[in-house]
Amino acid sequence: MIGKDEISRAQEALARLHQSLGRVIVGQEGVIEVVLWALLGKGHVLLEGVPGLGKTLLVRALSRSLGLSFSRIQCTPDLMPADILGTHVFSEDGFRFMPGPVFAHVVLADEINRATPKTQSALLEAMQERQVTVGNATHPLPDPFMVLATQNPIEMEGTYPLPEAQVDRFLFKAEVSYPSAPELVEIIRRNTEGAGITLPEPVLTREEVLLCQRVVLQFPAHTELLDYAARLVLVTHPRERGAPEAVRKYVLYGASPRAGLALILGAKARAFLAGRFHLEVEDVQAAFRPALIHRVILNFRAEAEGVSPWEVLQEVLRAVPPP
Amino acid sequence: MVVEKAQAILKRLARALRLRRGLLALSLSAFLALAILHVFRGLGLPFPYPVLALFLLPPLCLSLSPLRLERGLFWSGRRLGVGGRLAGLAAALRQRDPAFISGILENLSFRPARLFFPEALSLLPPLILGLLLLFPPGISVPPSSVDQSGEAREEVALIPTAEPVAQEKAQRPGPSLPEIPRLPPGFAGQRPPLVLSALLGEEVTLEEAVRRLAREEGLLRRLVELLDRASSHGSLAELEGEIGEILSDLERPDLREALAQALAPGKEDVEKAQALVEAALEGVAQAAASAQKAAEPAGEETEGRVSEGEGPAGQPVAPLSEIAMDEAVGPLPRRELAEVQEGLGLGAGWEEGEPVALGVPYGERVSADPLPTAIRPGQGPLRTGVALSLPGEDGGGERPGEPPPSPQDVEIFLRESPLPPALRELVRRYFELLSGGGS
Numbered sequence: 159m160i161g162k163d164e165i166s167r168a169q170e171a172l173a174r175l176h177q178s179l180g181r182v183i184v185g186q187e188g189v190i191e192v193v194l195w196a197l198l199g200k201g202h203v204l205l206e207g208v209p210g211l212g213k214t215l216l217v218r219a220l221s222r223s224l225g226l227s228f229s230r231i232q233c234t235p236d237l238m239p240a241d242i243l244g245t246h247v248f249s250e251d252g253f254r255f256m257p258g259p260v261f262a263h264v265v266l267a268d269e270i271n272r273a274t275p276k277t278q279s280a281l282l283e284a285m286q287e288r289q290v291t292v293g294n295a296t297h298p299l300p301d302p303f304m305v306l307a308t309q310n311p312i313e314m315e316g317t318y319p320l321p322e323a324q325v326d327r328f329l330f331k332a333e334v335s336y337p338s339a340p341e342l343v344e345i346i347r348r349n350t351e352g353a354g355i356t357l358p359e360p361v362l363t364r365e366e367v368l369l370c371q372r373v374v375l376q377f378p379a380h381t382e383l384l385d386y387a388a389r390l391v392l393v394t395h396p397r398e399r400g401a402p403e404a405v406r407k408y409v410l411y412g413a414s415p416r417a418g419l420a421l422i423l424g425a426k427a428r429a430f431l432a433g434r435f436h437l438e439v440e441d442v443q444a445a446f447r448p449a450l451i452h453r454v455i456l457n458f459r460a461e462a463e464g465v466s467p468w469e470v471l472q473e474v475l476r477a478v479p480p481p
Numbered sequence: 482m483v484v485e486k487a488q489a490i491l492k493r494l495a496r497a498l499r500l501r502r503g504l505l506a507l508s509l510s511a512f513l514a515l516a517i518l519h520v521f522r523g524l525g526l527p528f529p530y531p532v533l534a535l536f537l538l539p540p541l542c543l544s545l546s547p548l549r550l551e552r553g554l555f556w557s558g559r560r561l562g563v564g565g566r567l568a569g570l571a572a573a574l575r576q577r578d579p580a581f582i583s584g585i586l587e588n589l590s591f592r593p594a595r596l597f598f599p600e601a602l603s604l605l606p607p608l609i610l611g612l613l614l615l616f617p618p619g620i621s622v623p624p625s626s627v628d629q630s631g632e633a634r635e636e637v638a639l640i641p642t643a644e645p646v647a648q649e650k651a652q653r654p655g656p657s658l659p660e661i662p663r664l665p666p667g668f669a670g671q672r673p674p675l676v677l678s679a680l681l682g683e684e685v686t687l688e689e690a691v692r693r694l695a696r697e698e699g700l701l702r703r704l705v706e707l708l709d710r711a712s713s714h715g716s717l718a719e720l721e722g723e724i725g726e727i728l729s730d731l732e733r734p735d736l737r738e739a740l741a742q743a744l745a746p747g748k749e750d751v752e753k754a755q756a757l758v759e760a761a762l763e764g765v766a767q768a769a770a771s772a773q774k775a776a777e778p779a780g781e782e783t784e785g786r787v788s789e790g791e792g793p794a795g796q797p798v799a800p801l802s803e804i805a806m807d808e809a810v811g812p813l814p815r816r817e818l819a820e821v822q823e824g825l826g827l828g829a830g831w832e833e834g835e836p837v838a839l840g841v842p843y844g845e846r847v848s849a850d851p852l853p854t855a856i857r858p859g860q861g862p863l864r865t866g867v868a869l870s871l872p873g874e875d876g877g878g879e880r881p882g883e884p885p886p887s888p889q890d891v892e893i894f895l896r897e898s899p900l901p902p903a904l905r906e907l908v909r910r911y912f913e914l915l916s917g918g919g920s
Contacts, residue, residue: 162580378572378581380565382555435584436569439555481555481568 160373168370169433172198174361175223176431182219182358183212184348185341192332192424192448193220193306194431197367198374199423201329202285202305204270204320204452211334212345213308217266218357220306224367225360226263227300231281233273235316239280243290244297255292260284263300263364270307271317281305282324302367322411322455329420330445331452370430377426379437382481387421387442389478394454394471404473408460413453420449439480446475483583487574490589494557494567495550497593501600503544510536511607518614561591694769697732701762703889704728704740708755717749726889736761 172194179190189205193216196203205213214230221228231242244258259265260281267273267281284290285305289298307328309320325331337345348355393401395412405412424445429437447468454467514536521528554568561567566589573581704727711717717724724744731737736757743754891912895905 159578160580162583165580165584376576376578376581378569378576378578380554380568380572381551382568383565435573435581435588436565437572438565 160369160376164369165373165435168366168373169430171362171366172370172431173433178223178358178361179216179219182355183216184344185337186212186216186334189216189332189334191428191431192330193217195424195427195445195448196329197224197302197304198370198427198430199329199420200302200304200371200375201420201423202307202327204325204328204331205306205308205334206311206331207308207334208312208336209310211336213306213334214266214268215355217264217306221264222357223360224264224362224364226302226364226367228264228266229259229262230266230268231259232268233270233277235272235274235318237273237277239277240292242277242281243284243292246293255295255297257297258290260290260305261297261299263302263304265303265305267305267307269310271309271319273318275318275321278318278320278324282327286327302364302371325452326414326416328452329416330424330448332448333451374423374426374430377430377437379422379426380481383425383437383439383442384422386439386478386481387418387425390421390442390446390474391415391418391450393474393477394450400477402473402477404465404470408456408463408465408470409454410457411455413450417450417453421445424449443475443480447471450474483579483586484574484577486586487570487582490586491550491567491571491574493593495548497596498550498553498557499544499546499548501596502548503540504597505600505603506543507537507540508603508607510539511604512610515607515610515614519610522614557596561593561595563589563591691769693732694765696730698762698765698769700727700730700889701758701765704758705755705762708751708758712751712755717744717751723889730889733761 176190176194179194180187183190193203193205195201197220205216207213217230218228231237240258242258242260244256244261246253247256270278270281273281284299288301288303289296291297310317389400391413392398394405394409394417395401396406396409398405398412401409421442422445425437425441428441428444429435450471451467454471456465456467456470459465460470514533518528551571554571555565558564558567566585570582570585570589573585704724707720707724707727711720711724728737728740728744731740739757740754742748743750743757895908898905900908
């Protein structure tokens, strides 16, 4: 059982982390928040955005602030699973396992959609199982373990879009938007003046990160709120009773049960970051977009009519009355 | 410790929610009960009051029966302004996690009374129904701004409203008497001019009302006589025409209708007609008296003085009470006087300011006995009918046993007499001048 002092300590640590990331990343408050939700919920994040928006910088700053090990995988079509997971190499002592870059607390899989499905699959399996099996040996991944994958939504030539089942492994999808004019000015200023961008010093220990994760998992959620989250997920299915017209018309596959977990974990993390000890309905609603946007698969009709997943999800949010 | 405190808070909330549920049920039950009570009262049926106890059962049951608190925690939190804290507290309590419970309790304070607003307003409809039951709208209270003189209060007592009449009727064990037409509703609380207007069914000036009431009174008195005569003869046949004429001249349509029904061929209920006329006469006399009183400026006018009010044509008129039938007429307006003199051939030898002796050329039709010096509506045996008749040259009077001529008599007399139309009109005009503008 976690004591109240521990919770307060964890909240203070998170506030420090938030502050530290804010000092490096200009704007992108929403993205930082979603990344922290994923960290607290022991999940992984898919960052989607055009190049140059600071996705990689964010991940690097996060890993530095957390004081955890960090590795980066630049995904290319010729990247092999062994390049990620590791392999057995022969040495004087015989074959020994050489861990790949996935054996780090924070892993950045840059442009994951450029890797072949085979490689993607190997990475995603590691993300889900938090262990890697090579040959006859299983190697656990470090704890905490978090993958932040990025993908570019516009350059689709020579890419391998992630299959739905694999996208589902990411707890949240954060859409990195283009900075506003003042934010862009600030980005330019920071990168062109003085010593450029300096990564932050660690503000959290590994134990504190684990404590925060434990607190979030123990965060009390009322049954009515769980019902609400479940209903939100269920009505994304076109055959579900009570599904809005937009869902019946444009959705091919609804969100998986993992979406419900993501909703509640995101809500808990949000409440915890806000320094609260209870959940509000707004927490679930705030986690709705990053938790479901990549889990709802639209049909051809939606694509033809230019309907975006978020437009459909907004109908879902309207269709389900909050408790 | 914190767990107990959290439990107490949730218990308090559950109690308040149960009470709120009971309150809503109570307002609904009370509304239904009172509505049914109203229906029973409207139908005149006795209400089984013990049944009211049944209506108390649902609110009692709902107040005492257990409540699924889990369902209303977010709603209650929003209503109490504490957001999801109550739901969070319940969730933390279920997990038995004191760290979260104490964290929530630190920022939790609310007043359960806020749960009852605006639900408390739901008590208003049954309350209004209850008030309507206690104070039915049929009883009209006189407005405080109007003149609540003793006269007005007397009218309230004298002329009861329809409801007490109905009650009285219901309580009366003997054979039912004929229904006497009453003054219109709302009569009692109004000032005399308004009363008269209400009585006559139109907006009239006070003077006009006095004049018409006097005429009505005269007609009614004549009707009484005719009915007496018919009663003594036992037949209405020979008086039917005259009665019909009088009835058509009556101001009040309700009375006219009631009398026409009572005297309809085949029915001929003279006694009922007499009762109706007597009652109406009583009411008209009261109204005329109050109107007369209202017409006189308090303490300024003395008896015998001519009122300076204006008649329908804007001419000065003398009220009926001031017409001295056996005295010389005071100074008349020059034009009217000239008309009179010209028509009756009285101009010769008369000088301005000299009193004029009035008379009629057919003295046989006028009673010889002297008339009272002043005629007031509602006083003495001689009423408007006499006041409006032609004064006699011999000082006025009536022959013993013969009733004074009524306006109708005079009118008939004038029609039958071989007078040229111009002269007949002049006589009528003369008569109108004497009676202050009446017909």
